[in-house]
Amino acid sequence: xxxxxxxxxxxxxxxxxxxxxxxxxxxxxxxxxxxxxxxxxxxxxxxxxxxxxxxxxxxxxxxxxxxxxxxxxxxxxxxxxxxxxxxxxxxxxxxxxxxxxxxxxxxxxxxxxxxxxxxxxxxxxxxxxxxxxxxxxxxxxxxxxxxxxxxxxxxxxxxxxxxxxxxxxxxxxxxxxxxxxxxxxxxxxxxxxxxxxxxxxxxxxxxxxxxxxxxxxxxxxxxxxx
Numbered sequence: 564x565x566x567x568x569x570x571x572x573x574x575x576x577x578x579x580x581x582x583x584x585x586x587x588x589x590x591x592x593x594x595x596x597x598x599x600x601x602x603x604x605x606x607x608x609x610x611x612x613x614x615x616x617x618x619x620x621x622x623x624x625x626x627x628x629x630x631x632x633x634x635x636x637x638x639x640x641x642x643x644x645x646x647x648x649x650x651x652x653x654x655x656x657x658x659x660x661x662x663x664x665x666x667x668x669x670x671x672x673x674x675x676x677x678x679x680x681x682x683x684x685x686x687x688x689x690x691x692x693x694x695x696x697x698x699x700x701x702x703x704x705x706x707x708x709x710x711x712x713x714x715x716x717x718x719x720x721x722x723x724x725x726x727x728x729x730x731x732x733x734x735x736x737x738x739x740x741x742x743x744x745x746x747x748x749x750x751x752x753x754x755x756x757x758x759x760x761x762x763x764x765x766x767x768x769x770x771x772x773x774x775x776x777x778x779x780x781x782x783x784x785x786x787x788x789x
Contacts (some may be wrong), residue, residue, distance in 0.1 A: 571609035604634030612674030717760035
């Protein structure tokens with residue numbers, strides 16, 4: 564779909580948030596010691612996955628030395644390692660690892676994007692930055708015409724997803740369902756699901772347990788077969 568490719572190009576050129584522009588470029592220049600020999604992406608990160616995806620997974624923002632380095636969402640850090648391993652085990656990816664944009668990873672009817680497209684300091688975007696990025700978020704969701712399942716990774720993504728889906732006119736309950744791992748809403752042929760984010764804060768502490776995301780992804784896959 565040409566419109567999605569054009570949108571991805573426009574997202575990669577965004578300069579709306581001075582704090583985020585400054586931070587993403589500083590990280591790309593200074594670099595982490597273990598990545599000194601690599602060329603960082605250092606720009607907003609577009610979505611990844613097929614244009615006709617039926618499942619959309621939404622994260623918070625690119626990792627400073629993950630997607631901000633590799634240029635592909637959830638690629639090159641521990642969060643991505645956990646996420647793509649779970650997608651592979653659920654039959655939604657062709658491999659369990661993701662190291663760079665050219666590693667051969669393909670997603671099966673899944674597209675992954677983030678509510679905020681630039682790496683934020685401390686992994687904490689401001690409300691203003693979230694709102695600045697919202698038009699990109701809603702435009703990509705609107706362009707994914709075959710999407711029937713939306714999965715939010717974490718409370719920030721859950722809130723942003725509800726706001727964006729309402730804006731594009733999806734039939735949602737008047738009262739937003741509070742975030743919790745496994746929370747779900749089924750409405751008029753669409754399914755919303757929530758999972759803890761696969762951050763080290765959640766995986767190292769055992770808050771997000773092995774197999775927990777696979778259950779959610781398997782449910783998403785079954786829903787698309789209806």
